[in-house]
Amino acid sequence: MAHKDTAAVPVKGSKLMVIGGASLVGSATVDEMLARGAEQVVIFDNLSFGGQPNIAHLLDNPRVKIVQGDILKLHQLLAATEGLDGIVHLAAYMTLNFDRDPWGGIDVNIRGLQNVLEACRANRVKKVIFASSNAVYGYGPGVKGDLVEDTPFHAAGAPPAAILYGASKIIGEQLCRDAHRKHGQDYIVLRYSTVYGERQHYRAANALYIVETHDAIKRGQRPKVIGDGSETKHFVYVGDLARANCMALEAPTTDVAVNTSGPAPVTTLELVTLVAELSGRPDLTPELVEPDPTKVRLTSGGAFEIVHTAAKAAIGWEPKVDMREGLRRLLAWRDAEAMRNAAE
Amino acid sequence: MAHKDTAAVPVKGSKLMVIGGASLVGSATVDEMLARGAEQVVIFDNLSFGGQPNIAHLLDNPRVKIVQGDILKLHQLLAATEGLDGIVHLAAYMTLNFDRDPWGGIDVNIRGLQNVLEACRANRVKKVIFASSNAVYGYGPGVKGDLVEDTPFHAAGAPPAAILYGASKIIGEQLCRDAHRKHGQDYIVLRYSTVYGERQHYRAANALYIVETHDAIKRGQRPKVIGDGSETKHFVYVGDLARANCMALEAPTTDVAVNTSGPAPVTTLELVTLVAELSGRPDLTPELVEPDPTKVRLTSGGAFEIVHTAAKAAIGWEPKVDMREGLRRLLAWRDAEAMRNAAE
Numbered sequence: 001m002a003h004k005d006t007a008a009v010p011v012k013g014s015k016l017m018v019i020g021g022a023s024l025v026g027s028a029t030v031d032e033m034l035a036r037g038a039e040q041v042v043i044f045d046n047l048s049f050g051g052q053p054n055i056a057h058l059l060d061n062p063r064v065k066i067v068q069g070d071i072l073k074l075h076q077l078l079a080a081t082e083g084l085d086g087i088v089h090l091a092a093y094m095t096l097n098f099d100r101d102p103w104g105g106i107d108v109n110i111r112g113l114q115n116v117l118e119a120c121r122a123n124r125v126k127k128v129i130f131a132s133s134n135a136v137y138g139y140g141p142g143v144k145g146d147l148v149e150d151t152p153f154h155a156a157g158a159p160p161a162a163i164l165y166g167a168s169k170i171i172g173e174q175l176c177r178d179a180h181r182k183h184g185q186d187y188i189v190l191r192y193s194t195v196y197g198e199r200q201h202y203r204a205a206n207a208l209y210i211v212e213t214h215d216a217i218k219r220g221q222r223p224k225v226i227g228d229g230s231e232t233k234h235f236v237y238v239g240d241l242a243r244a245n246c247m248a249l250e251a252p253t254t255d256v257a258v259n260t261s262g263p264a265p266v267t268t269l270e271l272v273t274l275v276a277e278l279s280g281r282p283d284l285t286p287e288l289v290e291p292d293p294t295k296v297r298l299t300s301g302g303a304f305e306i307v308h309t310a311a312k313a314a315i316g317w318e319p320k321v322d323m324r325e326g327l328r329r330l331l332a333w334r335d336a337e338a339m340r341n342a343a344e
Numbered sequence: 345m346a347h348k349d350t351a352a353v354p355v356k357g358s359k360l361m362v363i364g365g366a367s368l369v370g371s372a373t374v375d376e377m378l379a380r381g382a383e384q385v386v387i388f389d390n391l392s393f394g395g396q397p398n399i400a401h402l403l404d405n406p407r408v409k410i411v412q413g414d415i416l417k418l419h420q421l422l423a424a425t426e427g428l429d430g431i432v433h434l435a436a437y438m439t440l441n442f443d444r445d446p447w448g449g450i451d452v453n454i455r456g457l458q459n460v461l462e463a464c465r466a467n468r469v470k471k472v473i474f475a476s477s478n479a480v481y482g483y484g485p486g487v488k489g490d491l492v493e494d495t496p497f498h499a500a501g502a503p504p505a506a507i508l509y510g511a512s513k514i515i516g517e518q519l520c521r522d523a524h525r526k527h528g529q530d531y532i533v534l535r536y537s538t539v540y541g542e543r544q545h546y547r548a549a550n551a552l553y554i555v556e557t558h559d560a561i562k563r564g565q566r567p568k569v570i571g572d573g574s575e576t577k578h579f580v581y582v583g584d585l586a587r588a589n590c591m592a593l594e595a596p597t598t599d600v601a602v603n604t605s606g607p608a609p610v611t612t613l614e615l616v617t618l619v620a621e622l623s624g625r626p627d628l629t630p631e632l633v634e635p636d637p638t639k640v641r642l643t644s645g646g647a648f649e650i651v652h653t654a655a656k657a658a659i660g661w662e663p664k665v666d667m668r669e670g671l672r673r674l675l676a677w678r679d680a681e682a683m684r685n686a687a688e
Contacts, residue, residue, distance in 0.1 A: 150501070164519075171508060
């Protein structure tokens with residue numbers, strides 16, 4: 001499918017692979033690829049985070065192939081990438097896992113990507129979409145105002161695990177650039193902001209606010225807000241990221257890193273209030289609590305906004321789903337899941 | 345030798361190891377440890393960069409033990425760290441090597457340090473001094489003004505290899521912090537600025553100016569300055585770093601990262617003029633030339649100064665040797681080497 005004179009990999013008719021394909025973003029990306037007419041989509045995943053329910057609806061799809069594999073095993077990647085046109089690489093440790101096991105995080109986020117790039121080079125896979133993160137801008141009070149693609153990495157005062165995670169993404173982006181310079185590997189880096197949406201899990205430090213708030217409200221309790229609630233969060237809806245992954249493959253662009261964030265940031269107080277309202281309990285007003293010093297928390301001092309105009313220019317993407325609509329979908333999915341589980 | 349109530353490891357009477365001990369900084373550090381009365385100093389080095397001449401004067405010293413080993417082999421580190429009180433860890437790829445072999449750079453700078461920390465934990469080595477770099481502040485026009493320990497990492501526009509190197513040092517620092525938090529590992533991070541001095545080699549991108557200038561003058565040619573010569577460099581004399589390494593071991597302090605830079609920055613024009621003057625050829629005035637786009641060069645846009653006051657507070661260190669005196673010593677050493685080689 002690939003053309004020599006452009007970095008475009010049209011999804012329709014192509015053979016693609018999503019590494020970490022059983023994850024929140026991965027499963028949504030596979031759905032989007034299938035909807036756009038991909039000939040085959042390989043889900044490469046070690047299934048270590050219990051993603052099986054996310055891809056249960058895909059098991060009987062003749063266009064889907066599931067490979068239980070490990071990106072630390074280059075021979076498995078070499079086998080799985082044969083004949084592919086493009087790859088979306090999502091598999092990574094996030095901050096909470098880096099705290100538990102920094103060695104594993106470095107293995108997966110850095111060595112894993114090196115293996116992916118080696119496999120793509122060996123099998124001439126035209127284009128790699130690498131999931132980076134707004135963590136490349138760092139943490140703490142230094143992170144404020146408009147975050148654009150050349151904003152530096154602020155680390156002062158952040159926990160080791162958070163800095164390790166952010167730096168692992170900085171390194172990942174440069175490994176892609178290096179592969180482009182040395183071997184002509186086409187790639188696009190998407191710097192995801194905090195993802196939320198249907199199939200939300202409990203592993204991401206930032207998105208926890210949403211599910212913890214919803215859980216509290218279901219128990220009839222007032223949701224808790226840590227600090228004064230003025231902290232900024234800038235989420236992005238999972239379906240918007242699935243579109244971004246496909247549009248990055250299809251764009252003629254290569255060798256660029258762009259932010260993919262939602263329409264606008266929210267404060268944690270706004271977020272929790274919105275979840276209470278959408279859950280039908282606007283009376284359960286948020287309770288402000290002191291931070292627990294024993295937990296890894298990523299606090300942002302100043303107000304910030306992750307600017308996504310470069311993504312529009314590079315791959316034609318902009319977010320479509322705002323927090324109200326995205327949260328409505330997430331909460332509807334969680335309620336349906338709870339009912340389904342109760343009925344079983 | 346180690347005390348339980350302080351992170352101090354007195355050099356006198358201790359068993360110490362310098363990883364990368366045959367290097368420019370390593371050999372000077374071993375000399376300094378011996379002068380301070382260390383009981384034993386192990387030089388752990390793979391000798392891959394031809395450092396043998398740097399340690400030739402130490403081969404017959406009964407207090408020196410040379411281990412030709414590889415930090416990628418944990419079992420070698422486990423054997424070498426038995427019974428040690430402290431370690432200075434210098435072994436690393438720098439930017440030019442990262443450009444040639446990014447995979448090797450990540451192995452050595454990240455996996456290598458992980459192995460060192462594992463070995464120190466297993467053998468209860470009291471304190472680790474980790475050589476980081478002012479590369480953690482990044483590159484390009486964003487790097488300007490006073491660089492202090494919480495200055496962020498600027499990467500926009502820099503070559504992949506430079507960013508990989510800087511990020512590998514950011515990760516290294518955090519692995520030390522993580523080991524302190526999880527296992528009580530005492531450590532101090534020293535962020536070296538560009539090192540120069542006797543036994544200067546040709547592998548460091550920044551210090552090349554000095555030796556290239558000296559070489560040109562010896563041939564009777566005008567030295568070349570790339571660009572307009574206004575670019576800032578902030579060097580540190582190798583003997584000052586050897587002292588910093590020993591003082592960091594001896595300080596009661598732990599869990600801190602500090603800058604170790606020379607007395608003041610210079611512009612490249614000042615530097616080249618000074619080398620010409622010290623070489624007895626002030627008439628060979630610098631020639632300004634355009635940058636060669638095919639070479640990895642680290643350009644700094646703005647004027648900057650790497651502030652070292654935190655090192656004074658943390659470990660009592662400040663630089664003693666200014667550029668004029670340090671360059672005088674370096675050039676005298678090179679001239680003596682050239683005469684010795686010519687005589688052989």
